[in-house]
Amino acid sequence: MSSSTLLFCVCAFFALAGAVGTVSARRPLRAAMALLAHIVALAGLYLTLHAQLLAAIQLLVYAGAIVVLFVFVIMLIGPASETSGSGRAGMVRMTSLVLMGMVTVTIAFAIVDTDPAAPRLPAGYGDVEGVGGALYTQGLVPFEIISITLLVAIIGAVAVARGKTAVEKQIEAKEKARAEVEARLGEGAAPAPAE
Amino acid sequence: MFETYLPVFLMLGVATLVATLMFTLTSLLGPKKPTPEKMIPYEAGSNTTGARHLRLSVKFYLTAILFVVFDIEAVFLYPWASLFRELGWFGFLEMLLFLTILGVTLVYAWKKGALEWEK
Numbered sequence: 001m002s003s004s005t006l007l008f009c010v011c012a013f014f015a016l017a018g019a020v021g022t023v024s025a026r027r028p029l030r031a032a033m034a035l036l037a038h039i040v041a042l043a044g045l046y047l048t049l050h051a052q053l054l055a056a057i058q059l060l061v062y063a064g065a066i067v068v069l070f071v072f073v074i075m076l077i078g079p080a081s082e083t084s085g086s087g088r089a090g091m092v093r094m095t096s097l098v099l100m101g102m103v104t105v106t107i108a109f110a111i112v113d114t115d116p117a118a119p120r121l122p123a124g125y126g127d128v129e130g131v132g133g134a135l136y137t138q139g140l141v142p143f144e145i146i147s148i149t150l151l152v153a154i155i156g157a158v159a160v161a162r163g164k165t166a167v168e169k170q171i172e173a174k175e176k177a178r179a180e181v182e183a184r185l186g187e188g189a190a191p192a193p194a195e
Numbered sequence: 196m197f198e199t200y201l202p203v204f205l206m207l208g209v210a211t212l213v214a215t216l217m218f219t220l221t222s223l224l225g226p227k228k229p230t231p232e233k234m235i236p237y238e239a240g241s242n243t244t245g246a247r248h249l250r251l252s253v254k255f256y257l258t259a260i261l262f263v264v265f266d267i268e269a270v271f272l273y274p275w276a277s278l279f280r281e282l283g284w285f286g287f288l289e290m291l292l293f294l295t296i297l298g299v300t301l302v303y304a305w306k307k308g309a310l311e312w313e314k
Contacts, residue, residue: 065262
């Protein structure tokens with residue numbers, strides 16, 4: 001068994017174990033840790049595909065930042081998220097089984113179609129210069145769209161975390177007006193609600 | 196290629212081994228004499244107060260997502276920097292546009308007060 005086959009087997013095992021743990025763990029934090037194991041194993045699988053830069057970015061962004069974000073969300077939601085009691089568990093399972101079957105069949109067809117005598121990879125494939133050269137010359141438009149996507153992500157996060165919806169603003173304005181009226185009516189009327 | 200990454204895998208293995216050994220050895224060797232007082236969650240020596248689960252403020256989430264976005268921005272700078280001379284002015288202008296849009300993002304987050312901690 002060559003070293004790359006060994007690496008593939010070890011990483012595939014941990015990736016599958018992590019994926020199963022992610023969907024089957026009852027506690028959200030344990031699911032997040034299983035996701036972390038899956039992401040690290042996936043980085044190893046990228047190495048077997050000669051995608052070194054992608055493996056590094058996988059560790060840097062997904063294992064470093066995305067999992068942290070998930071843990072924050074779990075801590076934000078709190079213990080209410082620990083109960084997974086829903087009456088539609090059977091339907092969800094059936095749907096996911098069907099979807100998984102579809103993905104498996106697609107992958108099987110893709111594997112059948114591949115030419116086993118594929119040409120050798122060019123030198124520098126998948127490393128920093130190789131990916132960068134492809135991204136910054138041929139992938140110009142997708143690269144610029146990334147920045148706009150990031151802008152949209154920030155607008156969404158700020159809107160969720162900071163912004164007030166139109167309904168909230170209306171309610172606020174109404175309450176302010178009511179407080180002014182009650183203040184004008186004097187001491188005899190009901191006291192204005194505390195801010 | 197895998198010989199290049201052998202040190203990484205060695206370090207991963209050693210780190211896993213050390214962590215596993217530490218946890219298993221302490222649980223095997225450490226004396227366990229639990230009393231009801233010892234099983235109380237420790238909170239600065241006094242009796243615990245408040246709820247079991249502390250809900251975090253949404254501020255932490257906002258900070259985390261800001262970190263993710265600018266982390267991804269930094270990721271795209273690495274390959275660009277290693278190809279800076281080959282790409283020439285075209286690559287420079289390309290990255291300038293990318294950074295300008297993300298600069299607008301930063302200004303937006305700043306003006307909205309997303310960078311302020313107390314509000």
